[in-house]
Amino acid sequence: MRIRAVKIHTHREIILFLRKDCEFCRAQLAPSMEKLEVVHGDRTLVGTLDTVDTNYLEPGEVGLSEYAFDVFGLPEGTEVQIHHPEPVRSVELIRKKIQGEVLGEEDYRHIIRDIVQHRYSRVELTAFVVACAQAAMERDEILFLARAMVEQGEVISWGREMVVDKHCIGGVPGNRTTMVVIPIVAAYGMAIPKTSSRAITSPSGTADTMEVLCDVNLSLDRMRAIVEKESGCVAWGGAFALSPADDIIISVERPLNIDASGQMIASILSKKKAAGSTHVLVDIPVGPTAKVATYRQAYQLRKLFEFVGEHMGMTLDVIITDGTQPVGRGIGPVLEARDVMQVLRNDPAAPRDFMEKSLDLAGRVIDFHPAVRGGYGRSIAEEILKSGRALDKMERIVEAQGPKPAAAIGARVLEAKAAKGGRLAFLDNHKIAKCAKLAGAPTDVGAGVDLLKKVGDSLAEGEPVFRIHAEEEADLGYAWDYWLRHPETVGVE
Amino acid sequence: MRIRAVKIHTHREIILFLRKDCEFCRAQLAPSMEKLEVVHGDRTLVGTLDTVDTNYLEPGEVGLSEYAFDVFGLPEGTEVQIHHPEPVRSVELIRKKIQGEVLGEEDYRHIIRDIVQHRYSRVELTAFVVACAQAAMERDEILFLARAMVEQGEVISWGREMVVDKHCIGGVPGNRTTMVVIPIVAAYGMAIPKTSSRAITSPSGTADTMEVLCDVNLSLDRMRAIVEKESGCVAWGGAFALSPADDIIISVERPLNIDASGQMIASILSKKKAAGSTHVLVDIPVGPTAKVATYRQAYQLRKLFEFVGEHMGMTLDVIITDGTQPVGRGIGPVLEARDVMQVLRNDPAAPRDFMEKSLDLAGRVIDFHPAVRGGYGRSIAEEILKSGRALDKMERIVEAQGPKPAAAIGARVLEAKAAKGGRLAFLDNHKIAKCAKLAGAPTDVGAGVDLLKKVGDSLAEGEPVFRIHAEEEADLGYAWDYWLRHPETVGVE
Incomplete structure (x- = not known):
């Protein structure tokens, strides 16, 4: 059969279409069949089978949804064989997890490999997410999951002994400290190649806010060149295939609004490890309307982060911060970028809470430096900010990434x-x-x-x-x- | 906008299609939006939103997948409004269940109502199924779920004090005892209006095997008339809207191959209650390749069945049988029908295990009769079979349902x-x-x-x-x- 792109956008779900009257659908296995496998040479693609009326496809065609077509990566008209796929064996492991069993490292490897190879339907993926959310994964399981996620994707090597990073677990709007921390830390000479996300459910992600000032779609080569010269950058992480399983898993967590701690930790730390970080500061804001509501939960989360991070060979510092209200004043890309620049410019109008928090975080990152002893990172950060060196560094980074014309606040x-x-x-x-x-x-x-x-x-x-x-x-x-x-x-x- | 049927078969998932270039999709909420609501008068339909290229829909059209179109039930071209739907509030309860909370009767009512109204996406439905499978529902929760499933569908009233039924939890091929039990029990004069399912994942369901002999697509009126005259029948249950939530839930359980005891009990007993049964015999076959592997599990399951059944106002008898191998000889509609007729004809070639099991079950059903004391049901059943009254009754039932020409065994x-x-x-x-x-x-x-x-x-x-x-x-x-x-x-x- 020949493949044809069916221009239907299906939210990261691989849907394959066959005509109802095709020989394959009329064979007896088809009525109860929900999955189809398409094969060309050593490439295979497994997806949910939807059958369509004769007016959508020509005889001999198998249709691929937009996402399926992208994933398969072969041109329209390519000859393929179609099969009834073998059942995905790792789904059996999910059944075990549902029954309350603890899974091992090899099990998580199987599951994540199948997820990355797009062998899971959305129903199976949901079952995995819910099973892990519910049984409160053992800390070893979180580690296994995180490691498996790193293994099944690209890993960036910077050829340096120390590559630092910071990450906030999210949930507090306006919290754009990254854009103040990066220039401060970079100005101190520590390598901090930051990959950030765009907004998924929030009004702005760090990549969205940085993009107000400059390009964030950097290739790995450009990112390397910028970090070589300026020590820091803020790139959009989606351009790299870091922990691709994570992106797929998030596609069902998001509509369910589930963000279970085990998966969150595995998600964050797998991305950091894959991005080549050696030292990571994790920010957990606490507040009644933040992601983490109580200090008790935050302390438990910190323990888990530390355990998994250490066993993945990273040095972690977990900081618990005030998440009772938004940080700074602006919420939305341009408004947040304005706050960032006010802080960097030492503008008296700069929001004080935002400046203080950024300095706290930058100080803790600088404390990672072996030459810094006794917690003096914070005063070093302050000196860098007040002296204008942070602003200068930011301007150089923006210049290197490719500046954008100023954007206006909504009128x-x-x-x-x-x-x-x-x-x-x-x-x-x-x-x-x-x-x-x-x-x-x-x-x-x-x-x-x-x-x-x-x-x-x-x-x-x-x-x-x-x-x-x-x-x-x-x-x-x-x-x-x-x-x-x-x-x-x-x-x- | 106007609705248009998009002839895509999507496995009981409601998919709504909009053109990528429509105003609604270009509005800012759309990119992250996964659900759409279509409204006409007091009818609403909520589904997953897929966006399509301009060649699939005319401007001003909203497309409905096959299942969506059937559920909405309005003709093509009907004018509708489209909205961003309110979040389904009962999904919050599923999040609670995932976190290990026990849900109450009102909670299950909300969930089942939303499921029956097709407000759940497949991802949400899966989350519900897995959450309930994993946390091993409390027995009260199983009862609440079963009751809610009955409430959200049709309930048949037979106007009789005693309406008996039998049900096997499945998993053993060839197990067509129903077709022997019904004529025996009906010949004894007890009302046994049986609704059976077609094969979902098995080589034949009781409805498929009965259909070899006669029509099984009976209206409720025809079923009533037949039961009035013959006391028994074997109809396809899918023709009635009994426990419609169950059919929807099964649509995700099946691809996951999950059949958790709580949901299974709620599913079976809600269907029985809705079918108007007062006394139900439940058959649990046990064997290494049956659904239930050990007697220990079977005893636990029996306790749960009894608790939920009693509290739904039914009298239950749960029998644990040998499930180590298929029952009888034939597996597949015509082959099974042959075994059934051999048993009813007292043919010496009839498979003995099948006959014995059928008599055991028929005897236990007859034991429900208040006039039968001391466990004599089995000998009554045997007498009815041996005397030819069971065969006679089967022939009358087949005649009443509408006989079919004889079908041959595959050559x-x-x-x-x-x-x-x-x-x-x-x-x-x-x-x-x-x-x-x-x-x-x-x-x-x-x-x-x-x-x-x-x-x-x-x-x-x-x-x-x-x-x-x-x-x-x-x-x-x-x-x-x-x-x-x-x-x-x-x-x-």
């Missing part, structure tokens, strides 16, 4: 006002993020939320708490409606 | 022979079933496997153990290849 504005006077006691991270997303962030880079008050500030009745910025009138309306329906986003005492 | 035959002489010690239920399926059963009704020897029989080297029957040469080849590759299907000592 359509509405102000959310306090219903009563008093002390601002609460800001809901989720709801502020949602508001920023409805306003258009991150697709409209200028859209988002700008906080005018932070927790602890005093407020007069009717005084604005935050501004919504949008590029389109309709989006401003969506965000505004959301705020009107959710006044509990802001708490005044 | 293409190969014999699987013993590699060495000795005692037949083992027959693998799964592998014999697989062989029968590859030969074409149940689609080709005459195809299947005919056992010439049973466990305990002595064998000479080269003596045939079973025959493979097929209608098509190619299928005979598939089944034969499978047997050659799996000689362990048969064990000789």
Whole structure:
């Protein structure tokens, strides 16, 4: 049979299409068959089989959904054989996990290999994610999973003894400390080649915010050249095949809104290991509307991070930070980039919490340096920032990555006002993020939320708490409606 | 927008299609959006959103996959509104279940209502199935789930004090006792309106085997009329909307090959309750290649069945039977129907194990009758069978349901022979079933496997153990290849 691209976007699911009247579908195994294998030479592709009416495919054609076509990577018209695939044997291991068994290193290797080879259907992938989320993986299992994820992807080698990194587990909007930490640490001369993600469910990822200033789609060669010269960079990690299993697993975690600690740790540390990091600072913000609600949970998570990180041969420092409200003022790519530049420029208007947190983190990263003793990293970081060397480094990095023309903050504005006077006691991270997303962030880079008050500030009745910025009138309306329906986003005492 | 049927068969998943260039997809929420809601008047349909190239839909059209179109039930061209759906709130309960919480009756009601209203994606449905499979539901939870499944579907009322039924949990091929039990029990005058399933993963379901003899697609009215006159019938249950949640849940359990006890019990008992049964005999076959491997598991399962059944207001009798090998000789619709008729005709060639098991079960069902005391049901059943009254009753039921012309056993035959002489010690239920399926059963009704020897029989080297029957040469080849590759299907000592 010949392959044909069927231009259907199926959310990272490999769907293969056959005509209902084709010989294969009429054979008796087909009615209950849910999977098909397509083979060309030594390339195989396994996917869910959907059958279609005769008007979608010519006789002798097998259709590949967009994602399937990309993964298979062969041109339309390529001759292929089709088969009933052998059952994926590692799914049996997932059944064991569902029954409460602890899986071993070889088991996780099998599972991850099959996932990376796209042999799992979305149903099977979900079963894996839920089984691991529910049984609270043993710490050894987290390690096995993380190692297997590293093995099944590219690993970058920097040829250096020390390559540092920082990572925040997320959940707090506006938390763009990476863009302050990188230039400080790089200015100190430590190699910090940062790969960041774009927003998945948030109003902006670090890659989105950095992209306001410069290009982030760097090849590995360009990244190497920049790090060679400037020690640091902020690239979009999706351009590299680091821990590809992670990307596939996330595609079902996201719609389920599951973020179980075992998988989160394996996900983060596999990416770091694959990116060639030797020393990693992990930031766990704690707060009622953050990912981690209590200090108790944060301490447990820290232990697990440390165990897995150590056994993967990395040095980890896990810092627990305040996640009770957004960090800084801006939420959305341009607004966050503005905060970053204010901090780097030592602008008196720079949000103080954002600056302090960035210095804390940069200091802890610098503490990794063998020449730094006694916790002086923080004062070194401060000196680098205050002296303007961090700003200078940032400008060189931006120049090296390829600067972009300045982007404007969304010009359509509405102000959310306090219903009563008093002390601002609460800001809901989720709801502020949602508001920023409805306003258009991150697709409209200028859209988002700008906080005018932070927790602890005093407020007069009717005084604005935050501004919504949008590029389109309709989006401003969506965000505004959301705020009107959710006044509990802001708490005044 | 207007709806259009997109003739893609998507395995009971509701897929909605929009053109990539439509205004809705270009709005900022769309890129990360995975679900869409279609509304017409008070009808809504929620499904997974796939975006398609411009050549699949006209501007202003929203496409519905085959299943989606059937579920929505409105003609092509119907004007609809499209929305970003509200998150399904009961998915939050599944997250709780994943975290190990025990859910309450109201929780299961919410979940099952949303499932029946097709609000769950396949990923969410899988999460529910795996979460319940893994945490080993509390017995109260099984009861809540079963009750919720009954509530969310039709319930048949027969207006009688006693309506009996029998059910086997499955896993053993050839086990067509229902078709012997029904005429015996009906001949005794007890109402036994049986709804049976077609094969899902097996070479034949009771509905498939009964259909060799007569029509099984009965309306409820016809079923009532037949039961009024003959006391019994064997209808295909899929024609009624009994426990529709079950059908949806099974659609993900099947590809995962998960059959967790809690869900199995809820599934079976919800169907029985909805079918109006008051007294149910449950058959649990035990054997290394049956669904339940050990007697210990079978006893636990019995306890759970009894608890849930009692609290649903049914009288249950749970019988644990021998599941070490197939029951009877024939496996596949026509071959099984032959065994059934041999037993009913008191043919000396009738497989003895099949007859004995059928009498045991029929006797236990007759024991439900308040007039039967002291366990005499079995001798009553035997008397009915031996006297020819069971055969007579079967002929009347077949006549009432609408007889079919006789179907032939598949004429293409190969014999699987013993590699060495000795005692037949083992027959693998799964592998014999697989062989029968590859030969074409149940689609080709005459195809299947005919056992010439049973466990305990002595064998000479080269003596045939079973025959493979097929209608098509190619299928005979598939089944034969499978047997050659799996000689362990048969064990000789």
